[in-house]
Amino acid sequence: MAGTISCSASLAQAQDFKMGFVNTERIFREAASAKQAQAKLEQEFSKREKELVDAGNTLKAASEKLEREAPTLSESQRNARQKQLVEQDRDFQRKRREFQEDLNARKNEEQQVVVERANRAVKQVAESEKYDVIFQEAVYVNPKHDITDKVIKALNAAK
Template identity: 70%
Template sequence: MNYLLRRSFASILFGGLLVSAQMQAQAQEFRIGFVSTDRIFKEASTAKSAQLKLEQEFSKREKEIIDLGAALKTLADTFDREAPTLSAGQRTTRQKQLVEQDRDFQRKRREFQEDLNARKNEELQQVIERANKVVKQVAEAEKYDLILQDAVYVNPRLDITDKVLKVLNSNGVK
């Protein structure tokens, strides 16, 4: 009986070793990579040019909003200083004007922010589309089975962001 136990144990051990060896062989064939979208948005030439384009497109409006806000603040400060010497009717009229100007300022600032966000999303979408093409190109060329973009932890040896950035910045998108 002792012989049968040893033989069964040896068979199980041998079978386990075979399964383990097979799993290691399959694991070596399966290639995983990781791409940092944050780095793509910060370092890719397409992302930088999109940012520059947005700054040029919206800088004039942004300056107008800033100037309008400064002028409104000056008017409010002047009103606060002069309010004690104004008649009740003048004070009410100036308050209404300030409230209307503030409402107009808030509306313009909100519209500016909405327009900026919409355009930023459009530009980022183009960057993402180009980056995804490059990721697919690198994955196919280097025989990756899986490329991840978001993860809690990634071993640096799996990070292919530099490869993707190199292709993206060389305009090697097909």
């Protein structure tokens, strides 16, 4: 008899337990604040990226020109131009590496802002709809527990 009462109490508690799941990748793809952050980064880094592409094309053209003209150049001219190309390539690689480091740092900053806003939206949804737990990573989630759409709506509504 005591086992039946205990089982009934556990079942009642399990029915009161409410859990949800949030797909953070979707939030980064679909939330307005994430899209705004991406657009901001593209605007901020587009000029430097174009300069890098142009420098890469210039370097490639100079390398191809050296290959074409190498047979007609003296050894000292060929060596001087090869040395110049190596220096230009080293400078290009350094600029590309710096660009990538700056871009990654800014991307991390912008993503952190989105994460903080998303976490506030998750908490808001969880509290207003009385969720006991919200998961962000899982091997499998039944779609009925996915509250990502609600979080994205809350996130987009919050300005």
